[in-house]
Amino acid sequence: MALLDMVWNAVKGLMGGQGAGDMIASQLVERVLQSGVGGGASGLADLISQAGFGEQVQSWLSNGPNLPIAPDQIQQALGPQIGQIASQFGMSPDMISNALSQYLPGIIDKMSPGGRL
Numbered sequence: 087m088a089l090l091d092m093v094w095n096a097v098k099g100l101m102g103g104q105g106a107g108d109m110i111a112s113q114l115v116e117r118v119l120q121s122g123v124g125g126g127a128s129g130l131a132d133l134i135s136q137a138g139f140g141e142q143v144q145s146w147l148s149n150g151p152n153l154p155i156a157p158d159q160i161q162q163a164l165g166p167q168i169g170q171i172a173s174q175f176g177m178s179p180d181m182i183s184n185a186l187s188q189y190l191p192g193i194i195d196k197m198s199p200g201g202r203l
Contacts, residue, residue, distance in 0.1 A: 114171075114185055114186070118130065127193075127197050127203045128203040130190075130194075131143045137162055137163035138162075142154070143194070145191075146191050146192075146198065147198045147201045154187070155190065164186075
């Protein structure tokens with residue numbers, strides 16, 4: 087299964103099949119994974135860890151509960167890429183950061199059976 091198919095399925099599972107919301111969230115995650123955040127989901131997790139949020143990322147990879155990540159932490163980890171993604175979606179960086187903080191923990195969790203992305 088292709089990476090984006092896995093992301094799509096993860097997002098659908100997280101959102102409970104809410105139709106248009108699924109598509110928007112999956113496009114958002116797809117854009118993040120394609121936006122130069124190196125190495126897909128693994129690179130994104132590494133980038134967030136390197137920004138000082140390794141404890142959160144480890145919780146997403148483990149079998150326990152997922153620790154949250156705040157929108158401002160997402161902005162800190164992704165830097166100017168948030169603005170680039172926001173302009174591609176016609177949304178504000180705050181909206182993008184809020185969406186990513188809400189969905190990334192669960193998506194990374196679902197994409198990492200056995201702790202491996």
